Amino acid sequence: MxxxxxxxxxxxxxxxxxxxxxxxxxxxxxxxxxxxxxxxxxxxxxxxxxxSKIARSLIQGQSFSLGVVSSNISLYGPSHVLQGIQETAKEMGYSLMLHILPDPEVYEAKKLLREIMSYHVDGILWAMPEIGQNRDWIQQELSNLSVPIAFLNVQPRPNQATVIIDNRAGGRLATKHLLEQGRQNIGIITGPMSWWEARQRELGWREELVANGRSVDESYITHGDWTPSSGERGIRMLLDWHPEMDAVFACNDQMALGAMKIARQMGRRIPEDLAIVGFDNIPEAPYFDPALSTVYQDLTEMGREGVKQLLAMINNPDAYRPDPIRIQPELIVRDSS
Amino acid sequence: MxxxxxxxxxxxxxxxxxxxxxxxxxxxxxxxxxxxxxxxxxxxxxxxxxxSKIARSLIQGQSFSLGVVSSNISLYGPSHVLQGIQETAKEMGYSLMLHILPDPEVYEAKKLLREIMSYHVDGILWAMPEIGQNRDWIQQELSNLSVPIAFLNVQPRPNQATVIIDNRAGGRLATKHLLEQGRQNIGIITGPMSWWEARQRELGWREELVANGRSVDESYITHGDWTPSSGERGIRMLLDWHPEMDAVFACNDQMALGAMKIARQMGRRIPEDLAIVGFDNIPEAPYFDPALSTVYQDLTEMGREGVKQLLAMINNPDAYRPDPIRIQPELIVRDSS
DNA sequence: ATCACTAATGTTAACGATAACGGGATATGT
DNA sequence: ACATATCCCGTTATCGTTAACATTAGTGAT
Known part of the structure; x- marks a missing residue:
């Protein structure tokens, strides 16, 4: 009642x-x-x-709520970022208004921002991967946005608060490790090249090879779409073209999983014949067969840091904007390399 | 500017x-x-x-936003439920205020509800697993809650809108399948027994055995905590006690993963010597070695359905409350059984 | 006794929007 | 010609709260 x-x-x-x-x-x-x-x-x-926070926010012009723009949160990445955002927001006394875009590559920035702003949020966290031109739509609207916005895991731009995982350094870590294991022919299964993160990881692989005096053979590269089945396709192509390949950097753990499965079917022993390194460190990785070596990225920490940056901007609008924050990934060596 | x-x-x-x-x-x-x-x-x-939706909600007494209470959304279950909630909410023109409890077993219901209500939400979605006594705290506050609330994946109670996955039926599905494969000694690695969902799955296993004239040996039961490492411990105990065991129902895929790893190390061939069936159907399951048979639960659909129920209550407060909605899980047979 | 000041509380207006009502202008009916 | 209805638009009050100002009573100083 x-x-x-x-x-x-x-x-x-x-x-x-x-x-x-x-x-x-x-x-x-x-x-x-x-x-x-x-x-x-x-x-x-x-x-x-x-x-009533509603009534209070009307008169005070502060709502103690933040708008979060993210993509499909049933995926590993977005859900971990959101968890971090949530933790720090709650700690700081802020609530979240959640906005999930069904398709990260198609949205109307103006409409989206108006919708978010109609709730009088004090700031916006942009937690969408940078894919294709999808950064540009929002970029155009920034000039007449009346609240601060912080970007997560997108290419840093001047005068914008950005928190990123250093994917390039992550790519180098993985590749360096494989080189140190004495591997001679190191292939890569990338993510979709329309993703900024995917390009950065590939760049890290490329740079590390060059830094060690190796040449980069473009046919050692194959492109996946983050799914395990694309990892299967990728490894099949790589091993068909280059039977001599003795190591592969799979740009996420799911693709690594698919790759390991097919590699075994193709008669490769892991890690003896073929070393594999993934990226993410999903909870299942240590229990793969063999346990997967991977590059750990602390996405939750990135979310936490994003909120801190955003709140700093909210509480001091004229603040000096620091350099983009770069979170360093860590190499975790297990049995697959 | x-x-x-x-x-x-x-x-x-x-x-x-x-x-x-x-x-x-x-x-x-x-x-x-x-x-x-x-x-x-x-x-x-x-x-x-x-x-301004804020100003509008003040005068109209409707905010077109819903409060969502959930636990750690970086986990598989909560994130998938939330995704479903989000999809339908957006479709119906509602926004979400997100409230994540750091510890599902410790919270102050009164404080939590006041906090949520201070945003004038039109309804509340309770997407917390039922663990120990954690349902009771909220239950006591229900009588003076001024908006409708819908419960997801908790034990149905009279006059409460509830949407659940039929975990018991899921447990029976898995067990029935193993019996049909001619397995004689079917063990189980349960989730934490303080969880309602875990108890239901175990109950399904138990019922199906009895329905087929088998006796239930309590030493065929071991308790895990959903993590892969608890699956490892579980299978080790089961196989030590009962070397004759030829099938195991692991109550989620992560525990199944750990169990398969150790079972192989203990010299069992899967599925020849030991069949394994999991629960959830995580995206990696088809790529495990061997591909994992599992019980698929459509958590996203549960989230969607929960929003529909809630909106029905909001738009027609005196509505007849239907029986709890039960979503049936599906058995997916792969190579591990 | 008067003034100035402080402490404690009340009054009014405002935030941004809509509900409820009112009223002028035009159209319609007889 | 007059009453009545209709259309269009404005005015006022209101949602729940706080900012800004006003008021009252008491305190202390001169």
Whole structure:
């Protein structure tokens, strides 16, 4: 039997004071006598009064909520980022308005931002992967956006708060490790090259090879789409073209999983004949057969850091914007390399 | 150079009409002449005016936002449920206020609900697993909750909107399949028994055995905690105690993964010596070695259905509450059984 | 006793929007 | 010609809260 919302008026009436006095008690202002304060507080507790953040945000122009734009959160990456965002937001007293785009490559930036802003959020976290031209739409709207925005895992641009995983360094880590294992012919199964992250990982692989005096053979590259089945296709192509290949950097763990399965079917022993390194460190990776070596990226930390950056901008709009924050991935060596 | 928010007043002033007229245009009300309507619409487009949902919700008592209570969304289950919730909410024109509890077994229901209600949400989706006594706290607060609430994947109770996966049927599916494969000694690695879902799966296993005239040996049961490493421990105990065991129902895919790894190390061939069936159908399952047979639960659909139920209650508060909705899981047979 | 000041509380307006009502102009009916 | 209905638009009150200002009573100084 749902009771209606308890308002400040009811509290004021019950306590026999003005709403302003109740407001002062709720907000811990000094101008209230101890007696009154206690009495009002008792009434508040008794009625179970909770101030409306909606009404408060109208008058104060601050809602203590953040807009989050993300893509399909049932995937490993976005869900971990969101978890981090959530943790820090909650800690700092902010709530989240969630906006998931069904297709990261197709959206109307103007409409999206208006929708988000209609909830009077204090800031926006852009947690969408940078794919194709999808950064440009939002970029054009930035000039007349009335709240700060922080970007996660996209190419840093001047004067924009950005927090990224250093995917390029991650690619180098993986490749360096394979070289140190004495591998001679190191192929790569990339992510979709329309993704900025995927290009960065490939770049890291390329740079590390060159830095070690190896030549880069373009036919050692094959492109996947992050799915295990694309890992299967990728490894099949690589091994067909280059039977001498003795190591592969799969740009995420799921593709690595598919690749290992097919490689075994094609008669390769892992890691003896073929070493594999993945990227992500999904919880299943240590239990693959063999346990997968991989590059760990702390996506949750990235989410946390993004919120911190955003709140810094909110609380000090004229703040100096620091260089983009780069979170370093870590190599985790297991049995596949 | 952030412009301030465009309000209805500015639009009215620019267009030379009253705010009420602008409001009528925005809401497509009839009492506006075609000329005026067009003129106002032009001004709206030109200024980029977007009505404030905050202000609107104050006066109308409806915010078109839903509160979602969930646990760690970086996990497989919660993230998939949330994705479904999000999809349908967006489709129906609702936004989400996200509330994640750091520990599903410890929370203050009263405080939590007040916090959520302070955003004037139109309804609440309870997407927390039922663990230990954690359902009771919220249950006590229900009587003075002023908006409808729908529960996901918890034990149905009278007069409460509930959408669940039929975990018990899932447990029976898995066990039936193993029996049909001619397996004689079927063990189980359960989830944590404080979880309702885990108990239901175990119950299904138990029931199916009994229904087929088998006796249930309690030492064929071992308890895991959903993690792959607990699957490793579980299978080790089961095979130590009962070397004759020729099938195991692991109550999620991650535990199945750990179990398969250790079973192989203990010299069992899968599926020849030991059949394994998991639960969930995580994206990696088809690529395990061997490909994992499992029980697929459509968590996203459960989220979608939950929103539909909730909106039905919101739009018709006196509605007859139907029986709890039970979503049937499906058996997916691959190579591990 | 008067003034100035402080402490405690109340009053009014405002945030951005819509509901409810009112009223002028035109059209319709007799 | 007059009452009545219809169309179109404006005015006022309101949602729940807080900012800004106003008021009252008491305190201390002169």
């Amino acid at each position: 749902s009771r209606k919302r308890v308002t400040i008026k009811e509290v004021a009436q019950t306590a026999g004071v003005s709403t302003q006095t109740v407001s002062r008690v709720v907000n811990g202002r000094p101008d209230v006598s101890p007696d009154t304060r206690q009495h009002v507080q008792e009434v508040i507790d008794q009625l179970g009064y909770q101030p | 952030s412009r301030k928010r465009v309000t209805i007043k500015e639009v009215a002033q620019t267009a030379g009409v009253s705010t009420q007229t602008v409001s009528r245009v925005v809401n497509g009300r009839p009492d506006v002449s075609p000329d005026t309507r067009q003129h106002v619409q032009e001004v709206i487009d030109q200024l980029g005016y977007q009505p």
